[in-house]
Amino acid sequence: MELPVQFAELMKNLLGNEYEDYLASYANPRLYGLRVNTNKISCEEFEKISPFHLKKIPWIPNGYYYGEEESPAKHPYYFAGLYYLQEPSAMTPASLLPIEEGDRVLDLCAAPGGKSTELGAKLKGTGVLVANDISVSRAKGLLKNIELFGISNSLIVSETPEKLEQYFTGYFDKILIDAPCSGEGMFRKDPAMIKSWIEKGPEFYAEIQKGIILSAARMLKPGGMMLFSTCTFSPVENEGTIAYLLENCSGFSIMELPQYEGFSHGLGGGEFEKCVRIWPHKAQGEGHFIALLKKAEDDGVTASHIRENRDDKVLYTETKPAKNKKDRPDKNQKKRGRSVSVEEDPDSGLRELENFIADAGINREGRILKVHEGNAYLVPEGTEGIRGFRFLRTGLFLGELKKNRFEPSQALAMSFMKEGYPNTVNLPVSDQRVIRYLKGETIELEDITDQKASGWRLVCVDGYPLGWGKLTSCSLKNKYYPGWRWQI
Template sequence: MRLMKLPETFLENMKELLGGEYSAWLASYEENPHQGLRINTGKLTAETWKSISPYGTEQVLWTGNGYYIGDQDRPARDPYYYAGLYYLQEPSAMAPAALLPVDPGDRVLDLCAAPGGKSTELGARLKGQGLLVSNDISNSRAKALLKNLELAGVSNLCVTSETPEKLADVFGPFFDKILVDAPCSGEGMFRKDPDLIKSWQEHGPSYYAPIQRQILSQAVRMLKPGGYLLYSTCTFAACEDEDTVHWLLDQESELELMPLLLWEGAQPGINKEPVIRLFPHKIKGEGHFAALFHKKSSSSSQKISEEQATGKTRRKGQTGALRKGPSDAELGEGFLQWEQQLSSPFPRERMMIRDQLVYLLPEDFEPGWRLRYLRTGLLLGEQKKQRFEPSQAAAMVLSPSRYACCFSMKRSDERVIRYLKGETVSLTEEEAGQDAWPKNGWILVCVDGWPLGWAKNAGAVLKNKYYPGWRWQ
């Protein structure tokens, strides 16, 4: 890889920042950037991945489910990618979500979430419990975010496209954990994406620092006492990193900086602050910065009741006590027939019907929130006259153990690619003789047992119902 033309001002700043390590850092730009994938632990374990992986299994140090891949690998052209088994992500970008201590049942906000690399990891760690609100102010970027979350099989999600100020006005101190992977000058990604250099020359660190601080101020408003906020950037500039950390601590007395354990190659802050800096000459990855804050729970000004925080009169976990959900008549015969194939039905009290679309709402979701949504919970499907069409998102959260009518093919079966391209799937005589499949019923199509999408039983063939917007191109 030839040495790219880096701005002189940037080089001078890095020389001052790195001192004696400057030459090693600069030499790293002659190397190719590292590529990686992060497996979806909501669908499989690291042990399972190692047993089936068609790609390299060298692990990324700072996360237990990240792996390096080779330059010749094409994981985006693989059925396992379409099954949501992994997300393609630059290795250093895996750090922020790994450093935020998320537990199942938490209320989590990813404030600047698109395209979804960090949200998909947060969703996997929630294990379908609690609530994940993934937001991006750009509606077009939020659409890509939604696709990646649904591909990963995240069911307890809300995808919004709002300003941080609007979210803070609606939620107040509601979230247990918040991730702010803020828009930044992108200095740490120059090697991976040289086009960012032009953007840096137009809008450098001094442009982004005020934006980051405004976003963080609103994030703190939404963090519950006792909660954690992870701030990250992919830049080296101190004014966007340590200076912003110190500014936030000065502004918000209830916040404290939590130490982050260093791994091999990770560096502390400029003045040895307990934050993490990643440099491409020190790790197999690009540049990143992360700082973890804790909101003290002893501040009397922050001690508010659950009712004040959420505008609700119920406690966490009591969703069903106040909702009955739609009746059988409202859901329709088509839905009920589809539901019969489930080994355990979705909780009726968390269902909602809107514009003929049937949703499964997450725990702690409040229908009264007035926000610009792209998705509220898991879209189960659409009611159409006397029938029900299950959604692509619903397919991605199921499995052969959860849904009775499944057809699974091996990854090497050429019909897998044909299905992903939207073609009809021909069945052998033995495959077509499945007594458990109702005539013209919905079939969950899988690869090696992991769901891909839907088809309709037509005897000797499966009529393809794979979502057109996701098809193999």
């Protein structure tokens, strides 16, 4: 691989007599990683059912290497959200941010979702995860991965950090910033990034990072923790951005991170040695930089809150019954997006939704049921008042209310745990009907159901949900989300 001359000179200065070892690492094949979704399955259970040859990643508790010849993205377990495919070093930031159940967590530069899915798995359905990416197109991929993982307590947003800051001052317990960078650490994995480095370079990204990290600092609550990471080697972007934060925000300190074989300390001495650098000639992964920071308890922010902009369009309205005729909605009310109760409109599907929630045993603790323009959601408590953002999703999308019926969503199917829904069709992974289902085909079930069976069924592979089907006389009408269908 031909590296830019300027980059090569910079690396010689950084590495000294290790530079030749670094160059030699480009001859090594790239590494492939798989991270188990511990929100659905334990590592021990996954190792028992895994069809792949796996090797543990030493510094990631739920991370594994797999061979290039294997195809985990073409396996039904991938469609069941049992794992995420991610470069081994890139797993490190979310693994090292100490998430606790009930935390309010922000993934500020979240797409495509590798880090958000791990943060959500750590929350185990508690607290709230705000996953943001400024690019709407990239945020759509983020949404799919969040829903595939069965994460039910997330807000998917596409905004600038400055816009988020207006609402979330001092709100988050934990923030992760996997910052846009020059990508020097990914040259071996993706040589196309060299062109971007030549066109823009570290200084361009360092300026972007400075704005991002200051906004994030203001959104972190006193005593909260923030992890900053990049996939570059540049001290201008890495230690330089951390130094900029410390100079401009009093009360922040760098926290010690665990050291594993192959990890190196940050550059610059002193507190910066607490940061972690991953070099491809020392560890079995691509290049990465990680710094964990803590905000002082007495930084001057006295309360965690969400600010509301009441001039913006209302995102949700409560489903409350009308007390008398004059309080009932006019015929255009539903068109304007307002919610209608069972008493107001018995044909709206609300009764079926309520029955479905009760029959399925859906846990509503810490979440509020909201209906907007015929769509039903479970929204994390405390976030229902947010207005004015570009949302791709708020909370768990339950499904659609249609005339006299409720149709559950793909996201709801993925949110169920193993054996969490009473009416299932459970197929072994070896059954060809699994692939036919994932392709969107109708499947016949004479061998596992009776002629009288009917209604919604949660289709599972080896007990893990894939999606919905509507059963009638042993024939399962496919309700798998078209945008996710097997295309291989």
